[in-house]
Amino acid sequence: MKSIQATFEINGHEVTLSSAPNRTLLEVLRQDLGLTGAKDACGGEGECGACTVIMDGKAVNSCLVFIGQVQGCSIETIEGLSGNGDLHPLQRAFVEVGAVQCGYCTPGVIMASKALLNENPHPSDEDIREGLSGNLCRCTGYVKIVDAVRIAAEQQPRR
């Protein structure tokens, strides 16, 4: 299969790489870029949200995005969220309320939450549940996840 070249921004840095066109963004992140925060939990079916990253401001399942589709896009992953060792308010809230158990879904849930807060800085609990309904978690029952997102949202300045 002929390789294609893709140039895109990842966590603020531009990268250019060549890849077989049938590879997904998730595979490229994990295998080529060493960014293993995004996880595969459903086998690339887009059912679990564990591979959620932010693409041009929107949450996407990176297992459903082919590498050719990211040309010119800006991608944010969990690794880009905490600058200089300081946790993002969402990350801090997840730690502080105990919303993390096994942690396998956590990077995807946090990225989906970030995209949600980008669009709706002050969501109701209902909005949070709706916004995270594509992210499966088997450990927490979601109670503390919703708490964490609410707390992080409350810390944002009101517009």
Place this chain on the structure above:
Amino acid sequence: MTEETLTLGKSELRKDAWDKVTGAAQYVADIPLTDLCHAVIVRSPLHYGRILGINKSAAQNIPGVLRVLAAEDIPGNKIFGPLLQDQPSLAIDIVRHLGEPVAIVIADNLETARMASELVKVEYEPLEPVFDPGQSLKPGGPRLHPEGNLAAQFDIQDGDIEAGFAEADVVLENTFSVPRISPAYMEPENSLARWNEDGLITVWVSSQHPFTDQVFIADALDLPVEKVQVKSAVIGGAFGGKEDSSLAILAALSAWAVRGAVRIVNTRNESFLAHPKRHPALIKMKLGAKRDGTLVALRAMSHMDTGAYASYGPAVGIIFTETLAGSYRIPNVHFETFVAYTNSPLSGAMRGFGSPQSHFALESMLDMLAAELDMHPLALRRKNMLRPGDKMFTGVVVNDTANSLPICLDQAEAIIKRFSQIEPAPGKTVGVGMALAAQSMGLGAKVPDDSTHRLEWSPDGDVYVHLGSPDMGQGLAMAAEQVTAEALGLPYEVVKTIPLDTLTSPNGNVTCASRMTYMVGNALIDAADRLIQQLLDEAARMMNFPREQLSYQVGRVVCPDGQKVDAAEIASRVADDGRTLQCESTFSFPYPEETTPQHLPIGMPHVIFCFGAQIVRVEVDPEIGNVDVTHLVAIHDVGRVISKPAVEGQIEGAVATGLGYALYEEMPLKEHQQWVDSFTEYLIPTTKDVPLNYEIIILEVPEASGPYGAKGIGEIPLVPTAPAVANAVYDAVGVRVKSLPLTPEKLIKI
């Protein structure tokens, strides 16, 4: 609890959370190794068949393929199994379930391994499969294993069952069925192994029992155990399902065969087909009571489907049988349980371990009996609940923790009243239901149940917990650190857990059975006491004071002259001598002989139980049969809270899984005899499926033998959920659904 604590009961932060929220945590699939090869398993396309031949050559000739392995390539024992040695690591002559590993292809990249795996030509003679455990035990069917199709059988009696039913005024008889469900942890199974130049094999696992993996790997490779190093990676959920060594064995075999490093990662689809599930069961139950509600007799005959291989099936059968009478005094019982092999995916350990199945039947039956007797379900339960000093049918005398049962029922009464006053949404029919639950702790009498852990005082002042059992994500490490900090009088922050490595960690035994806080906590309290004694011994020697004149105070040794010396200082001087200030302790689960009758099978009885209750309010759409759980209260006794968020987290997660069991989850055969094997069809609860109105009530009725009074909470919150929902649905629409899940079809069909 009113006394001052340092850290117990407080909301400490999990130390592994930072790595988990930043994406830095390394699960097996994330560990970078140089020259890493990838293995893909060739799996059986048949439910049952004879292997006529395996042709590896087409796959073997693909550039990039290093080896293709089949059973013949395993140098040592080709068969493993935690209880019964019945499971081939790679199929030998026969395949017994769809997805069974037959061969394994190792290549220098994953794509090549995948492609080549499709070129391994396996010729089969199809055989007629059996999927029903009752059918499997009838004569004339296929014989799946040399010893027959019965993996285990239990026949437990107490009292006089005939006399019991003879004195009953009311007798009810019903059959219940519960489905196969998947633990569905988010991280599919995996394993990574590296063969080292010195002949040591290092294996990274996502496993609840690394020390068991070590033994099975050594056995399969015909190596001494000390040549196998098993390291615990971060575990992405387990819930019982990761008490299975199959991938650890295959990764180690692959690394050994290619003299390199090999990773195997299951797809979700492989996880569904080839990893242990919760046992489906058919339960025939007959319950007899007096007119006043006194339970007098309970008879059950149950068939559990353990699938192609036993896994932990026989032990699940034990806890299932032992919890058939739930939290109640029933003087005459007779329980027969058959754990049968079939050609289904294997069933084994999963959170609750038999108790969710037994409770669905019993707690449904109790509400049916209450209706028959025109009694309130709470009054019926109150009349028959276990009390301290009662003798269970196993002969075990119930301890004081049964005092939590009346508290559960009192709370439930108030909650039911409150729920009953909430107006239903337009067009919906509302119902309220509850269930009690009992869950045993520990592996059971006559099963070795020891757990060893070690504390080390490092010269930098930190105390390391060398935890001998893995934290599967539930927060065991935090509990261990809090107990240690409390026992040593130190801040939580300075106590740190070292990841498990079989070469250096003590053997803490498998993480399971609602007993980790209990085992680890007890071992570490003892280790801390002894570590303090050791510290004082060392200090006495160093400073030439009589030992008895020294005392310990929050990380320091106090000398008779008032001088205080940091433990770190003493640890440092011990280190200068080339020694380590450390102490190991083993806790053995107590099975006192007087309360553990010897006539029972190995693994029975259990002597310590957790109790709890859940109350749910449902709204049912009578037209489409949709059930919406709007309110839920979970009341659970934990003996003593070590970490509040962790206790709540266990309850919240288990309840969600319980709701999945109640309402959606099942893994049936679909068209073309294929199993449901993806999250597209197998639905687990999402954010929108957990009740908006959710309350947790934590009781602290101390367990005398527990660390600071603590006992387990990992499993029980999953147990009462499904029967509570079924009882609420009955209350709402008057339809008694006797099979899980409670899908809309079952509600509108009737």
